[in-house]
Amino acid sequence: MTRHFKDVWFVLSAATLALFALFLLYPLLNVLSASLSAGTGGQSGWATLVNDPRYSSAVTNTLLLGAIVTVTSTLIGVPLAFVAARFSFHGKALIALLPMTTLIVPEVIAAQTWLMILGNNGFVTRAFADWGIRLPSFYGWFGLITVMTFVYYTYVYIGTLAAIKGFDSQLEEASQSLGVPPGRTLLKVMVPVVAPSILASALLVFTLVVGNFAVATILGQRVYLLSVLTYQSFVSEVGTNPVMQSTLASVSIGIVACALFAQRWIVSRGRYEIVQGRGAKPQPLAGLATLPIALGAALIMIVSLLPLVTIVAGAFTRARGPVMRWGEWTTANLERVFLSAPDPIVNTLIFAGIATVLSLLISTVVGFLVVKKRNALTPSIDYLSALPLALSGTVLGIGLMISFNGGFLPLAGTGAIIVVAYLIRRLPFGIRNASSTLYNIPNSIEDASISLGVPPLRTFFKVVFPLMLPSIAAAAVLVWTTTVAELSASVVVYSAGQETMPIQIFRLIDSNLMAQASAYGLVLVGVILIPILIATTVFKIDLFAAK
Amino acid sequence: MAGIRIDNLVVGYGAEPVISDLSLDIADGSLFTLLGPSGCGKTTLLRTIAGFIPVRAGKLFFGDRDVTDLPAYRRDIGMVFQDYALFPDKSVYDNVAYGLRARNVPEATIKTTVGEYLERVGLSAFAQRMPAALSGGQRQRVALARALAIKPTVLLMDEPLSNLDAKLRVQVRETIADLQRQVGITTVLVTHDQEEALALSDRIGLLRLGKLEQVGGPEDLYARPVSAYVADFVGAANTLNVELSAPTTAGALAHVALEGANLQAFAPAALPAGKAVLIARGETLKLGPAANDANSIPCTVRRRQYLGGRTSFRVATASGREILVEAHGAVPGLAAGDAAALRFDPAQTLVVAS
Numbered sequence: 001m002t003r004h005f006k007d008v009w010f011v012l013s014a015a016t017l018a019l020f021a022l023f024l025l026y027p028l029l030n031v032l033s034a035s036l037s038a039g040t041g042g043q044s045g046w047a048t049l050v051n052d053p054r055y056s057s058a059v060t061n062t063l064l065l066g067a068i069v070t071v072t073s074t075l076i077g078v079p080l081a082f083v084a085a086r087f088s089f090h091g092k093a094l095i096a097l098l099p100m101t102t103l104i105v106p107e108v109i110a111a112q113t114w115l116m117i118l119g120n121n122g123f124v125t126r127a128f129a130d131w132g133i134r135l136p137s138f139y140g141w142f143g144l145i146t147v148m149t150f151v152y153y154t155y156v157y158i159g160t161l162a163a164i165k166g167f168d169s170q171l172e173e174a175s176q177s178l179g180v181p182p183g184r185t186l187l188k189v190m191v192p193v194v195a196p197s198i199l200a201s202a203l204l205v206f207t208l209v210v211g212n213f214a215v216a217t218i219l220g221q222r223v224y225l226l227s228v229l230t231y232q233s234f235v236s237e238v239g240t241n242p243v244m245q246s247t248l249a250s251v252s253i254g255i256v257a258c259a260l261f262a263q264r265w266i267v268s269r270g271r272y273e274i275v276q277g278r279g280a281k282p283q284p285l286a287g288l289a290t291l292p293i294a295l296g297a298a299l300i301m302i303v304s305l306l307p308l309v310t311i312v313a314g315a316f317t318r319a320r321g322p323v324m325r326w327g328e329w330t331t332a333n334l335e336r337v338f339l340s341a342p343d344p345i346v347n348t349l350i351f352a353g354i355a356t357v358l359s360l361l362i363s364t365v366v367g368f369l370v371v372k373k374r375n376a377l378t379p380s381i382d383y384l385s386a387l388p389l390a391l392s393g394t395v396l397g398i399g400l401m402i403s404f405n406g407g408f409l410p411l412a413g414t415g416a417i418i419v420v421a422y423l424i425r426r427l428p429f430g431i432r433n434a435s436s437t438l439y440n441i442p443n444s445i446e447d448a449s450i451s452l453g454v455p456p457l458r459t460f461f462k463v464v465f466p467l468m469l470p471s472i473a474a475a476a477v478l479v480w481t482t483t484v485a486e487l488s489a490s491v492v493v494y495s496a497g498q499e500t501m502p503i504q505i506f507r508l509i510d511s512n513l514m515a516q517a518s519a520y521g522l523v524l525v526g527v528i529l530i531p532i533l534i535a536t537t538v539f540k541i542d543l544f545a546a547k
Numbered sequence: 548m549a550g551i552r553i554d555n556l557v558v559g560y561g562a563e564p565v566i567s568d569l570s571l572d573i574a575d576g577s578l579f580t581l582l583g584p585s586g587c588g589k590t591t592l593l594r595t596i597a598g599f600i601p602v603r604a605g606k607l608f609f610g611d612r613d614v615t616d617l618p619a620y621r622r623d624i625g626m627v628f629q630d631y632a633l634f635p636d637k638s639v640y641d642n643v644a645y646g647l648r649a650r651n652v653p654e655a656t657i658k659t660t661v662g663e664y665l666e667r668v669g670l671s672a673f674a675q676r677m678p679a680a681l682s683g684g685q686r687q688r689v690a691l692a693r694a695l696a697i698k699p700t701v702l703l704m705d706e707p708l709s710n711l712d713a714k715l716r717v718q719v720r721e722t723i724a725d726l727q728r729q730v731g732i733t734t735v736l737v738t739h740d741q742e743e744a745l746a747l748s749d750r751i752g753l754l755r756l757g758k759l760e761q762v763g764g765p766e767d768l769y770a771r772p773v774s775a776y777v778a779d780f781v782g783a784a785n786t787l788n789v790e791l792s793a794p795t796t797a798g799a800l801a802h803v804a805l806e807g808a809n810l811q812a813f814a815p816a817a818l819p820a821g822k823a824v825l826i827a828r829g830e831t832l833k834l835g836p837a838a839n840d841a842n843s844i845p846c847t848v849r850r851r852q853y854l855g856g857r858t859s860f861r862v863a864t865a866s867g868r869e870i871l872v873e874a875h876g877a878v879p880g881l882a883a884g885d886a887a888a889l890r891f892d893p894a895q896t897l898v899v900a901s
Binding site: 442444445447448449450451452453454455456458459463466467 | 597599619620621622623624625626629630632633645646649650690694703
């Protein structure tokens with residue numbers, strides 16, 4: 001084969017593959033192999049897992065919680081999506097903001113604000129206590145299910161909404177013309193077509209619940225969960241054999257990998273071709289159904305936005321130690337955050353900033369290689385770039401710590417390991433978004449430029465890159481917002497002095513200093529919200545174009 | 548400007564390459580069409596000439612220049628694509644100027660060159676438009692101007708008309724024909740549309756499974772197809788399996804047995820005795836009242852369709868084989884169910900190997 005046809009792209013592919021091998025495959029293999037070595041007491045991690053009821057109950061609890069939250073999220077997400085797609089009513093525009101709330105409110109803040117409302121010292125709990133009613137403890141199953149449901153139902157909502165909007169409503173008319181009433185038509189014609197999308201997004205929720213660290217740790221308490229025990233093993237095993245953390249991490253990898261395989265299988269099998277999907281026009285709500293539907297939607301909206309309101313209120317509320325003095329306003333919390341302890345803010349901006357820039361560079365190159373420049377290496381790149389989705393943050397963090405603690409690349413203890421953790425964790429997100437417009441750019445455009453005498457690499461910068469810019473900008477905002485909120489991987493790899501805002505919030509919640517945590521939370525929400533507002537209002541970027 | 552020479556070209560991998568051992572000479576300044584059904588390798592051959600697909604064996608010359616190992620961007624080609632491939636973020640002017648800027652041509656020269664070629668394709672008024680604001684025909688004319696503005700050695704066109712509707716197709720086809728003759732550039736056009744190939748080409752190469760089935764002028768392919776495949780692909784033809792009683796030499800009239808009758812037909816190539824294929828275009832056949840006519844066989848009219856300028860008959864032979872006959876104007880007398888005689892013209896009826 002003549003060599004000039006591949007040179008540039010082949011070198012870039014090899015470099016990308018090397019990067020993935022070093023920071024993704026190598027840590028993953030280290031985790032899996034460490035789980036097989038003998039730990040303290042000479043038992044292998046897997047033997048301990050089976051024999052110690054703490055660990056085995058963590059596995060069953062995690063699976064159970066995943067299943068329950070998947071069901072509850074679906075029960076909220078699907079009807080809400082149907083209502084949003086098919087009906088119009090006052091205040092419906094607010095529903096369009098829902099997908100944003102998952103971005104704007106990091107999980108750690110969601111857990112914190114729910115505690116401030118319904119925890120032992122929560123204002124609702126205390127209000128009820130004042131009337132002599134004792135609410136059940138929010139710690140444990142009650143809190144876990146409630147908070148995770150409201151954190152994750154938006155994924156089901158987004159997936160279902162897209163499927164319903166893409167559904168050709170002529171099929172419904174055809175069914176009705178054949179004598180099937182509207183209700184049964186929905187069940188027999190629409191449900192089978194949109195079911196794969198619902199199932200796929202539900203399975204995504206399952207994987208997120210299994211990997212969830214923030215909510216699980218803050219609210220789990222006496223309910224043993226895999227991610228919590230993994231983190232605790234990591235903390236207690238520092239310096240010794242990383243057997244138990246690796247074993248638990250391997251279990252979580254296995255569970256998530258199974259769910260993701262099932263998801264891919266469903267997606268690949270359940271893709272029906274809808275000819276010119278002509279979505280149904282939303283009908284104005286009328287009649288008896290109006291009140292319950294509107295009330296239900298409103299209730300979900302209010303509960304979803306509650307964390308935002310609470311975090312603002314909490315940031316400006318006077319506190320003495322763990323006691324919130326609701327109704328007494330102050331700026332002292334924010335002053336403290338900005339003036340006497342601004343390090344977490346600075347750390348977050350620096351680490352996330354570097355990671356975002358690197359992520360965009362790699363995402364652009366990888367997206368281009370995988371979509372446009374297929375060669376012998378790109379299939380492996382494609383698979384590896386999706387692999388971080390199968391690793392929870394805790395697992396990734398442990399892998400990095402085992403691999404780069406001393407040895408040939410001693411990154412542990414430096415800020416670089418946080419940047420690497422951020423980068424790898426959010427890479428699938430960056431690649432998917434940065435390459436979303438590539439599918440719409442015909443290959444002939446590049447050929448045209450080359451035929452006019454412009455070499456391949458210059459052709460990329462002159463012709464393809466400008467067309468990729470909108471999606472790269474969207475990727476920039478999404479990678480940034482999800483990176484500054486990252487907790488589960490960074491909390492494993494950070495060292496003293498490198499606390500980021502989510503880590504600091506997590507520690508303050510642990511110390512029950514909710515006002516201080518709220519102040520950092522408010523800053524964090526601002527750091528997330530400002531780029532989103534600028535991108536969507538000034539530059540008119542469609543952040544969810546890739547979904 | 549230069550002609551194109553292809554020597555023993557092999558493209559593709561494995562035991563069955565897409566193009567195997569193909570040789571072809573395209574004369575300087577001519578318009579050559581690669582014709583064939585989808586999957587025959589015509590686009591692969593074009594993209595190999597352009598330099599987008601590597602050559603496994605063989606040589607490729609533009610004039611005297613060996614371009615076999617030259618990357619596409621250094622081959623000095625103009626290329627026109629099926630989906631136009633206009634840069635969507637650049638105006639019509641910037642699209643046409645793109646190749647000139649890559650060659651560091653001074654802006655003043657670019658301005659006059661772009662102006663000249665936009666005028667040639669009749670789009671001077673659209674220089675500042677974006678591609679999205681143009682119709683399909685206009686877009687393809689911009690693409691043509693963009694390809695020609697760099698004054699390339701050869702012009703390569705990959706199904707340039709197939710995304711246009713019927714009326715525009717004829718318009719843009721004429722623009723291409725006029726411009727190609729004015730500029731006098733060696734052009735290779737890929738198409739699956741035989742009418743387009745016949746109307747535009749100096750010469751046509753009919754590709755089948757990566758091999759050239761026949762190369763020749765439009766009249767050659769239509770009137771003297773070398774095989775039943777060519778006859779059937781270029782226009783419609785009746786192809787009938789026949790027996791050849793004796794071997795025949797090239798260019799002779801052969802005697803073939805059809806339905807018990809002994810017919811004469813032209814053999815463009817030498818043939819052995821035995822099975823052969825008779826090719827007869829509908830308009831070369833004559834239908835008359837049943838009578839013992841020379842070089843004819845008896846038949847029955849199955850269907851008659853009057854189409855204005857011509858009348859189309861479907862007739863059946865004694866053994867039930869169906870043959871299409873086209874006659875000029877209205878033909879009085881013959882109706883469905885009538886017995887008739889079908890006469891073959893020995894000069895226009897071909898016998899080829901089966």
